[in-house]
Structure formats: C-alpha cells, structure tokens
Amino acid sequence: MSDDDKTPARDVIAGYAQEHFRYFRTADGTVYAQRNGxxxxRPIRSQGTSGSHRQELMVGLFHDGYGVFNGTALKEALDLIEALALSQDVQPVHIRVAPGFDGATWLDLGRADGQSVRIHPTGWDIRTPDPAEVCWRRTQLTGELPMPVKDTDGKGIDLLLRLCNFANAETECLAIAWLIGCLGPSVPVPAPFLTGPQGAGKSTGGRMLVRIIEGMSGDLRRAPKDEENLIAAVAAGWVTALDNLSHLAPDLSDAMCCIVTGAETVKRALYTDGDVVRARYRRPLLLTGIDVGVIRPDLAERLLPLRLERPSVRRTEAELWAEYAQALPVILGSLLDLTVKVRAAEADIPTDLRMADFAHLCAQLDAATGFGALAAYRASLDDLNDDVIEGDLLAQTVLKHAAGIAPGAEERMTSAEWLHALTGLYSGEDCRPLPKGWPTTGKVLSDRLKRLQPTLAARGVLIDWGRTKAARYIEMARPPAPPPAHEQKPAF
Incomplete structure (x- = not known):
C-alpha cells in the first residue's frame, strides 16, 4: 500500500475514540470523555495523576491492536474531538453525590466497575447508572466505599455512636442529621464543629464521620493558608474536613460561609489573556478543634457544634480502626435505610432559621424517629449566639444599652450619636481604654451592627436602618412582651 492510501494516524485515533467513547461538554465549556456504558x-485535557483520557485512549488503542501513536497524532485527534464535542448538549458532572431521575439521588461508591447506590423514595439499591442520567467525576480524593449491607435494622447507627465519643443524645442526633444531609446534592448543611477537651477523640471522630461518605482514604487536613488552595481542595472532593483549628481569620471565615451555602469563583485561564475559568462549589464542611476564638456572626449561623467527651477506656489505633473498617458496610447500610425513611417523612418547614433546608431535615428526622433533632439544632444555635456575644464587646455593650429600653419602645439616633453613646457606656466614669477593634467612626459602627443584627435579634434587640429628611438613623427597639397566657386568644 502506498503512503497516499494509508489512513492518517489522527483519523485512526479519532475514529476509535468516537466508536468507544461518548464526548460531551459541561456548562463551563470543559469537554469530558465517557467510555460507552x-x-x-474524564476531562480530555486532564493530565492528572488520577488518570487522564489521553492515557485511557493510548491503552485502549494498544490493547485493541492499533499500535502505539506519537504525541502529535494524539494531540491532533483530541483537538478535533474537542471541537466536535463543543456542539454537543451540556451535561453536568458530579463528585460523589448526584441528583437523578424521578426524585432519586445517587452515591458514587468509587468502584472501578461504576456501581453506585441509587436512593429513591421507596428504598435504595445498587446499580450502574445510565450515563445519560449521571456522570461521575473522580479525583485522587475519591476513595472507594464498601458495598453497604441491606436490612441492618439500625444496627450500624448504634455501632457508629458506640465508636464515637459524643457527649450526649442531642449531639448524636445532630451528627446523624448531618450525615443524612451529606447524601443530598441540593441541601446545604451546616458545618459540624467537633469540640471538646484534649483527648476527647475529636480528630478520630471527624475521620469516622468523613469516611462514611468518602471511604477509608478520607482524612482530615490542615486549613490551607490562602483561599485559592482551599477552593482547589474543596472542588476535588465532596466532604472537606479541616483539623485542629485554633483561629479563624476573617478571610477563612468568609470562605467557609461560601463553601457551606455555595458560591462561584472566576479567574483568568492559564496561558490566555481574556479567557476565564469559572468554579462553582457548595460542599459539606467539617471542622475540629478545642477552641477557635471569636466566631463571626455569619459563620455562627452555619456551624453545628458537636461536643465530644474523653473516653473512660483507651484503645489502640489499630484495634479501633480495624473495628471501624469491619463495621463500615453496616454503618453505611443503616445510614441509607434511615435516609430513605427520613425523606419519606412529612414535616413542616421551620421558617425562622437561616439554614431552613437543614432545619426541615431535622424535623423530618424527628418525625421518622422521634429523636428531637430540631430542638437540639435550635439549642446549638442559641449556644453559638452566646459564643458570638461573649467574644464581642460591642455586642455586650449594645445589649447593656438595650436593657434600658422599655419593651415595645424604640430609640433612634444617627450612627455618630450611637457611637458616642455606646463608647461612653463602655468606658464608664473611669474612662477605661477602648479595646482593639472598637469602631472609630459611625460608618464602621453601622457595618458592625449589620453583622451582629441576627445575633442581637435572637436576644430580643432589633436593629434597623432608616432615613428622615434631615439624616439617616439607626433604630434600636425591643419587641413588646407577650401577653400573659390567660389573655392570649386561642389559635382556632
């Protein structure tokens, strides 16, 4: 055969690729390859150590007898495939948890054969999802989960609670509610903060909770030093667990708020002048530490404190993790059983809490089991409000001033007048020095009060802003006291 009759290498590769793989694009324009069935x-441009499509294509061509091709031919073929795929329909890819058809959700077990858990309103089962329904994206952080056990009768939940050192039943039911929330792709869940004395097993308990969702390779990590590295770690896995936190800088606190409730970052694409890369993320987050110092009010509304206590009997790491690995299939099976039961339960949606989806999940858990998770969640938020107030001298001073306002009354002043009044109240007659961070202008005071507004409202102090023809004002009020029980009108 003459050279003119030979099929170019790029055409051979492109033909093989289109025969054995399905190509599509995501909303951000990234082209993915998916082996038929x-x-x-995998993104076709990935060079990652978790396995790239280029490597997958080279191995397939070699095993099927097409031989070995040089890099130029592979590049030309992939350029053509990428251009053709950009005209295909958009389909999302998911890490670990994904929505499915008919109200179902999927959990990726991380297996090479693609078998996953389908959770639907009538139960759960193991199957390989249709590529048109779910496309999994895997990274080095995607560990393999064991096959969950069916019909456990709740045994796995008891095993988990026995292995963890939770301080009380309220903490236990909140931990279970968080795990159920992690199996929902569209439900933002607050970040559990495992706290307790030294030796309470906070890191071990955090690893146990994470590995139920991420497999035995799931682990805790130190908080990255900058937001860019934190976002990269968050985007590569499902549950992000940060260990041994002792201080939350404002930037890290704001980043955590975004991770819990969702956000998007945009940055310039590498080796380009005008193209950008978009990254959307909302992930379950878990934290451990003895004390993180002052908690900002916006983060406090997104935290879920889980207190642990020191165990009375110590066990070796090898013994503990061997028992956990043996129990993990049963624990996962029991969690899936409970998730199906909770999703089928009817409950009202609490409308007074910031994380309304999680509050509704707690109410469903109560309806299904009688645990009292919603009351425990409200109590945990109340404790966090106390932590915010104890760490903020301005909040304490505002509450002290508001104590002199009669219930049902209000007080209006400009921000500068409020600054003068609160500063004088804090300094007192002895004119004690102002603490570091005390507002220095009316504008700074107004901004601080906006952050503290939900915390103060939980303590019966309402802050609002308005304007008259003369100037802007800040209003502080206390709601009227409820009438005595015998004077209240019946609800019907």
Missing amino acids: HPVA
Whole structure:
C-alpha cells in the first residue's frame, strides 16, 4: 500500500475514540470523555495523576491492536474531538453525590466497575447508572466505599455512636442529621464543629464521620493558608474536613460561609489573556478543634457544634480502626435505610432559621424517629449566639444599652450619636481604654451592627436602618412582651 492510501494516524485515533467513547461538554465549556456504558467521565485535557483520557485512549488503542501513536497524532485527534464535542448538549458532572431521575439521588461508591447506590423514595439499591442520567467525576480524593449491607435494622447507627465519643443524645442526633444531609446534592448543611477537651477523640471522630461518605482514604487536613488552595481542595472532593483549628481569620471565615451555602469563583485561564475559568462549589464542611476564638456572626449561623467527651477506656489505633473498617458496610447500610425513611417523612418547614433546608431535615428526622433533632439544632444555635456575644464587646455593650429600653419602645439616633453613646457606656466614669477593634467612626459602627443584627435579634434587640429628611438613623427597639397566657386568644 502506498503512503497516499494509508489512513492518517489522527483519523485512526479519532475514529476509535468516537466508536468507544461518548464526548460531551459541561456548562463551563470543559469537554469530558465517557467510555460507552460506564458512568465515570474524564476531562480530555486532564493530565492528572488520577488518570487522564489521553492515557485511557493510548491503552485502549494498544490493547485493541492499533499500535502505539506519537504525541502529535494524539494531540491532533483530541483537538478535533474537542471541537466536535463543543456542539454537543451540556451535561453536568458530579463528585460523589448526584441528583437523578424521578426524585432519586445517587452515591458514587468509587468502584472501578461504576456501581453506585441509587436512593429513591421507596428504598435504595445498587446499580450502574445510565450515563445519560449521571456522570461521575473522580479525583485522587475519591476513595472507594464498601458495598453497604441491606436490612441492618439500625444496627450500624448504634455501632457508629458506640465508636464515637459524643457527649450526649442531642449531639448524636445532630451528627446523624448531618450525615443524612451529606447524601443530598441540593441541601446545604451546616458545618459540624467537633469540640471538646484534649483527648476527647475529636480528630478520630471527624475521620469516622468523613469516611462514611468518602471511604477509608478520607482524612482530615490542615486549613490551607490562602483561599485559592482551599477552593482547589474543596472542588476535588465532596466532604472537606479541616483539623485542629485554633483561629479563624476573617478571610477563612468568609470562605467557609461560601463553601457551606455555595458560591462561584472566576479567574483568568492559564496561558490566555481574556479567557476565564469559572468554579462553582457548595460542599459539606467539617471542622475540629478545642477552641477557635471569636466566631463571626455569619459563620455562627452555619456551624453545628458537636461536643465530644474523653473516653473512660483507651484503645489502640489499630484495634479501633480495624473495628471501624469491619463495621463500615453496616454503618453505611443503616445510614441509607434511615435516609430513605427520613425523606419519606412529612414535616413542616421551620421558617425562622437561616439554614431552613437543614432545619426541615431535622424535623423530618424527628418525625421518622422521634429523636428531637430540631430542638437540639435550635439549642446549638442559641449556644453559638452566646459564643458570638461573649467574644464581642460591642455586642455586650449594645445589649447593656438595650436593657434600658422599655419593651415595645424604640430609640433612634444617627450612627455618630450611637457611637458616642455606646463608647461612653463602655468606658464608664473611669474612662477605661477602648479595646482593639472598637469602631472609630459611625460608618464602621453601622457595618458592625449589620453583622451582629441576627445575633442581637435572637436576644430580643432589633436593629434597623432608616432615613428622615434631615439624616439617616439607626433604630434600636425591643419587641413588646407577650401577653400573659390567660389573655392570649386561642389559635382556632
């Protein structure tokens, strides 16, 4: 055969690729390859150590007798495939948890054969998802989960609670509610903060909770030094667990708020002048530490304190983790059983809490089991409000001033007048020095009060802003006291 009759290498590769793989793009324009009938997708431009499509293509061509091709031919073929795929329909890819058809959700077990858990209103089962329904994206952080055990009768939940050193039943039911929330792709869940004395097993308990969702390779990590590295770590896995926190800088606190409730970052694409890369993320977050110092009010509304206590009997790491690994299939099976039961339960949606979806999940858990998770969640938020107030001298001074306002009354002043009044109240007759961070202008005071507004409202002090023809004002009020029980009108 003459050279003119030979099929160019790029055409051979492109033909093989289109025969054995499905190509599609995501909303951000990234092109993915998915082997026919298999739910795992890989970006065709990835050079990652978790396995790239280029490597997958080279191995397939070699095993099927097409030989070995040089890099130029592979590049030309992939350029053509990428251009053709950009005209295909948009489909999202998911890490670990994904929505499915007919109200179902999926949990990726991280197996090579693609088998996953389908959780639907009538139960759960193991199957390989249709690529048109779910496309999994895997990274080095995607560990393999064991096959969950069916019909455990709740045994796995008891095993988990026995292995962890939770301080009380309220903490236990909140931990279970958080795990159920992690199996929902569209439900933002607050970040559990495992706290307790030294030796309470906070890191060990955090690893146990994370590994139920991420497999035995899931682990805790130190908080990254900058937001960019934190976002990269968050985007590569499902549950992000930060260990041994002792201080929360304002930037890290704001980043955690975004991780819990969702946000998007945009940055310039590498080796380009005008193109950008978008990254959307909302992930379950877990924290451990003895004390993180002052908690900002916006983060406090997104935290879930879980207190642990020191165990009375110590065990070796090898013994503890061997028992956990043996129990993990039963624990996962029991969690899936409970998730199905909770999702089928009917409950009203609490409308007075910031994380309303999680509050509704707690109410469903109560309806299904009678645990009292919603009351425990409200109590935990109340404790966090106390932590915010104890760490903020301005909040304490505002509450002290508000104590002199009669219930049902209000007080209006400009921000500068409020600054003068609160500063004088704090300094007192002995004119004690103002603490570091005390507002220095009316504008700074107004901004601080906006952050503290939900915390103060939980303590019966309402802050509002308005304007008259003369100037802007800040209003402080206390709601009227409720009438005595015998004077209240019946609700019907």
